Amino acid sequence: MNRQFSIIIPVYNRPQEIEELLESLTKQDFQDDFEVVIVEDGSENSSEEIINAYTLQLNLTYFYKENSGAGASRNYGMERASGNYFIILDSDVIVPPQYLSEVNKALEEKYTDAFGGPDAAHPNFTALQKAINYSMTSVLTTGGIRGKKKSVGKFQPRSFNLGLSKVAFEKTNGFSKMKAGEDIDLTFRLWENGFETQLIDKAFVYHKRRSTIPQFFKQTFAFGTARPLLNKKYPKTAKVTYWFPSVFIIGIDIALIAALFGYWQLLAFYGVYFTFIFVDALLQNKNLQVALLSVVTTVTQFYGYGLGFLESKFLKK
Structure with missing residues (x-):
């Protein structure tokens, strides 16, 4: 099959990031x-000037539209793209030189109408960015399924690094209007329509992610709120494991209260767990600051996702 790749990138107020990606x-x-x-999604801080500087080096098409969110912007770009296979990237990623070659090779060996790739931390990332990447990808946290091929069955691609054929896009109408979890929603609709997905583990991107702890909390909170909505929309996909972050943070709160009354056993369990996080992050990154921050970002991730899940499950109608 002759694949003509169109890379779709929504951008919102991030001209510096889009420059690094381009x-x-x-x-x-x-x-x-x-x-x-x-696709410039109604940005106040336009990227057009930076994008114009790359028109001689890349086959570039630029659109500016009113703000509608990332999912609608991706659809907008795919509707206007000339290729027959779309690769969707977030504006805060950097792709290694072999990325497209690895995608093409994998699709030649095993064609699927959709794929996802892992994310990694670039050596030049800040300590916090590396810590966030650790928490989002480690098998010791809720992020393990994002980048470990053997830990999943049917892979659910994520929108920061996702491929989709034109045929599959036209059949599913692309991303829904969900503000979070829209990539998982798309995956479920792909499966319902008989399309296969795969993880191309060598097609990784360097994902910069959010730059502060509050922003990371807000992001993971949104992920948490999306899951009960997806469970309700697709009941057969619901799993008890989705409750783990909420149970985990409730357990921490109980452990802290119990410790006030002299019962330290449960708190000690969490201490052991976070010691494992610290040691594992230290071994992976060879950096003490990243290891310490990885404990902080893991706690942030659990609380963000867990609280978002509970709010969506019990407080939102």
Whole structure:
């Protein structure tokens, strides 16, 4: 099958980030031509000037539209793209030189109408960015399924690094109007329509993510609120494991209260767990600051997702 890749990138008030992404796309070792479609989602801080600087190096198409959210912007770009296979990237990623070659190779070996790729921390990332990446991808946290091929059955691609054929897009109508969890919603509809998904583990991107702890909490809170909505919409996909972050944070609160009355056993259990997080992050990153921050970001992730899940499950109608 002759694949013509169109890379779809929604951007909102992030001109510096889009510049880093475009620069990385100019360094691809992929031999065939590919298109880059950038959809400016009603930004006040426009990226147009930076994008124009890359028109001679890349086959670029730029659109500016009113703000409607990332999902609708991705659909907007796919509707106007010229390729027959779309690669959707977040504006805060950097792609390694071999990215497109690895995608093309994997699809030649095993074609699927959708795929997802892992995320990694670039050596030049800040300590906090590396810690957030650890918490979002480690098998010791809720993020393990995002980048570990052997830990999942049917892979659920995430929108920061996702491929979708034009045929599958036209059949499913792309992303829904959900503000969070829209990529998982798309995956379920792909499966319902008989399309296969896969993880291409060598097609990773460097994902910069949010730059502060409060922003990371807000992001994971949104992920948590989305899950009960997805469970309600697709009852057969609901799993007891989705409750784990909420149970985990409730357990921490109980452990702290129990410790006030002299019962330290439960709190000691959590102490052991976070010691494992620290040691594992230290071994992976060889950096004491990243290891310490990984404990903080893991707690943030559990509380963000867990509280979001509970609010959506019991307080939202």
